[in-house]
Amino acid sequence: MSVETSFKYDKEYVTKFSQSRQEPQWLLELRVKAAELVNQLPMPKPDKTKIDKWNLTEFNHVSAANVTAGGELPEKVQALMPEGEQAGNLLVIQNGQTVHVSLTEELAAQGVIFTDLATAVEKHGELVQAYFMKEGVAVDEHKLTALHAALVSNGAFLYVPKNVEVSAPLQAIYYSDDASVGLVNHVIIAAEDNSSVTYVENYLSTTGEEEAVANIVSEVFAGAGAKVVYGAVDNLAKGTTTYVNRRGRVGRDARIEWALGQLNDGNTVSDNTTHLVGDGSFADTKTVNIGKENQKQNFVAQIFHHGKNSEGYILTHGVMKDEATSIFNGITKIEYGATKSNGEQTERVLMLSEKARGDANPILLIDEDDVTAGHAASVGRIDPIQLFYLMSRGISKAEAERLIIHGFLGPVVKEMPLESVKNRLVEVIERKVR
Structure with missing residues (x-):
């Protein structure tokens, strides 16, 4: 299906939508600005992957169906719901509507906020405003980021105050069983100085080969001395075309660790970018992918070194079956002034059939002399x-x-x-x- 250039949700629509949710003025204005930009901005152009005929823009914005109660969720969703002490920190969103949200009293008393994005905007609007599409993903990067800002319906907001260490993982499950509704989901994780937290998310759909669209953005902020572990398993259905953008900013002596299982069954464009802005900052990105049948996928994992003595590691492993095609681009960029930095990356692709194609491209961009950097790549059969x-x-x-x-x-x-x-x-x- 060809992508149409006309955006059917204009500024009048997003204004009414925002007002119906009683959103603050700053978010209303951001949505309106984004809606105006959608028709002006080009689509992203992932390297070696043509997406001009992918449907990433045509979908219904909200679902007419009511969500089910937590106990009536499908068995596949219930199987992901944690037990014991971890069960108290859980968010479940179905078709953009919040089904379940909980946070233990102990964490709430320490000032931790973990809730759906719509509730966070209502109750913690100024805090959300400080992080939402400012220093992470920009509204005007391209058509899909503008579309996301205009129509974002829900997601997660996780805030950890200074010096608070959260030992138990917090988990979110995003589930879709309505192919007509676009999954426009936004996640914000903000860990203040010297805090730590582990966040894990599951994307799951049961819509089979029905045509569906997912537009997902995550923004992660680690303050000085903070640590964020971000785990994800993406498993959207075969008919779902997915754009996912996960972005991180790491402060002085802080770290973000990504562990991503990108296992969608449909065509996917993924951008995972981390900026090491503080001296002594650290990022570790591990990604696993399997492509099958006639899937087409494009994965970018990149780390930008801005601070001195920063360390960045990228490890990507992909398996290609049948007639699947995937591009794996790993990019390490060491900016001028980021002395004593170290960037290492490895991309490995295993192909299981004659018609499968995997393209691994390690890229080093070095603007500073006093650094260390290395890369490795392999594409082959068993x-x-x-x-x-x-x-x-x-x-x-x-x-x-x-x-x-x-x-x-x-x-x-x-x-x-x-x-x-x-x-x-x-x-x-x-x-x-x-």
Whole structure:
């Protein structure tokens, strides 16, 4: 389906939508500005991937269906819901509508905020305004960021005050069973100085091959000395065309660790960018992907070094099956003045069929002399020696391939910060591999 240039949700529509939710004036003005920009800005142009015929703009904005009660959610969703002490810190959103939100009294007493974005705008508007699409993802980057700002319907807001260390992971589940409604989701994580938090999210849809659209943005801010661990498993259905932009800013002696299982079944464009703005800042990005059938995907993982003595690591592992095509671009940029910085990256792609295509591109952009940087990349098929060794032990060829693939993807899988999500990632990998 060709993308139409005309944006059917004009500024009058977004004005009425914002007013119906009683949103503050700053958000209303931002939505209106974004709606005006949608028709003016070009689509993003991911390297070596043509998206001009992908449908990323045509969808219904809100769902006419009512969401279900938490106990009536599908079994796949309930299986992701944590138990024990972790069950008290959970957000579930279905078709853009909040189904469940909880935060333990202990964390609330320490000033932690964890709620859906719509509630955060209502109750903590000034705090949301300080972070929403300012220093992370900009409204005017391209057509899809403007569309996102105009129509964002829900998401998560997580705020951790200074010196507060959150030991138990906080989890969000975003579930869609209505293909007609666009998933326009926005996540903000703000960890103030010397705080720490682990956030894990699951994207899940059961819409099969029905045409659907997802436009997802996450903005993560780690203040001086703070630590944020961000885990995700993306598993949207085959008919869903996805644009996802995850952006991080890291302060002095702070760190962000990304562990991303990008396992959508449909066409996907993904941008994961981290800016190391403070001296001594640190970022570690681990991504796993499996492409199958005739999927087309484009993944960018990039780290920009601005501060001195900053460290950035990128590790990407992808498996391509059938006629799937994926581009993996890893970019390390060390800016002028970021002395003593270190940037390392590795992209590895395993292809399981003659028609599968994987393109791994490690890129180093160095504007400073006194730094260290390195990269590695490989694209190839299963090692026949490994396969022979396993089969010589009485293991079938199909089972041997499965074991090799799990071992190949292991470095990311083991980094998942929540056991239930790790199990979910293994489950999705198993299904896609078979």
